[in-house]
Amino acid sequence: MNQNIADLRQNYTFGGLIEHEIKDNPLEQFKNWFQEAVESDLLEPNAMTLATVNAEGQPSARMVLLKDLDKRGFVFFTNYNSEKGQHLAENPAAALVFWWDKLERQVRIQGAIEKVSAEESDNYFYTRPINSQLGAYISDQSQVIPNREFLEEKLTELKQKYEGQKIPRAEHWGGFRLIPHVIEFWQGRPSRLHDRLRYKLSQNNSWIVERLAP
Numbered sequence: 438m439n440q441n442i443a444d445l446r447q448n449y450t451f452g453g454l455i456e457h458e459i460k461d462n463p464l465e466q467f468k469n470w471f472q473e474a475v476e477s478d479l480l481e482p483n484a485m486t487l488a489t490v491n492a493e494g495q496p497s498a499r500m501v502l503l504k505d506l507d508k509r510g511f512v513f514f515t516n517y518n519s520e521k522g523q524h525l526a527e528n529p530a531a532a533l534v535f536w537w538d539k540l541e542r543q544v545r546i547q548g549a550i551e552k553v554s555a556e557e558s559d560n561y562f563y564t565r566p567i568n569s570q571l572g573a574y575i576s577d578q579s580q581v582i583p584n585r586e587f588l589e590e591k592l593t594e595l596k597q598k599y600e601g602q603k604i605p606r607a608e609h610w611g612g613f614r615l616i617p618h619v620i621e622f623w624q625g626r627p628s629r630l631h632d633r634l635r636y637k638l639s640q641n642n643s644w645i646v647e648r649l650a651p
Contacts, residue, residue: 449625541625
C-alpha cells in the first residue's frame with residue numbers, strides 16, 4: 438500500500454446545518470436531504486448500512502437499499518431466513534446509516550423493527566424485474582453454496598417452470614420497517630467542527646432536537 442491511511446484527509450466545506458433551518462419532523466427533514474442526494478447524481482442514494490445484533494450480542498452490518506419511506510418509517514426487503522432476517526427475529530431493533538459523500542452528509546437512525554404486511558411485500562415484489570423475482574426463490578441467502586453454477590442452474594430451472602405464469606412471492610421473502618426513535622443529521626464542516634443535530638422521540642411522541650458535539 439503506497440498511500441498511508443493516516444494521511445487520507447478531507448476538509449469538509451459544503452455547508453452547515455442550523456436549527457432554525459430544519460423541519461420539526463425528522464422524517465420530513467430526511468425527505469428533503471434524500472431529494473437533494475437524488476439530485477446530486479449519486480450512484481445509489483438509497484443505499485444504507487443496516488446494523489443488527491443477534492441473540493448473543495454479536496453485531497453485524499451490511500449495505501441494503503431503502504425502498505419506501507412513510508410516516509411510519511424506513512422500509513427495506515430481504516430474505517427472512519438470511520443472517521439479517523434471523524438477527525431481526527431474535528432482536529427486533531436495528532440501526533441505519535446513510536452516507537452521501539458529494540453533499541458531505543450522513544444520517545444515523547435507530548429504531549424498532551417490524552415486518553411489513555404481506556400486501557406491502559406483494560406490491561413491491563411485483564415491481565421487480567422477472568429475474569429478480571426468481572432470484573428471491575433461488576437464493577438461500579447467507580447459506581453456503583457449492584459454486585456459481587449452482588445458482589445459474591436453479592435460475593434456468595425456475596424460468597422454465599414459471600414461463601408465461603405469474604411468479605408467486607416466496608413466503609420467506611418480504612419487507613421490514615424500521616420505526617425510528619432517534620435520527621441524527623450530520624453535516625461536514627471545516628476543522629472537523631461538524632454539525633450534528635439529533636432528533637429524539639419523547640414519551641409523548643413529540644420530537645426533541647439536540648445539538649451534539651462533533
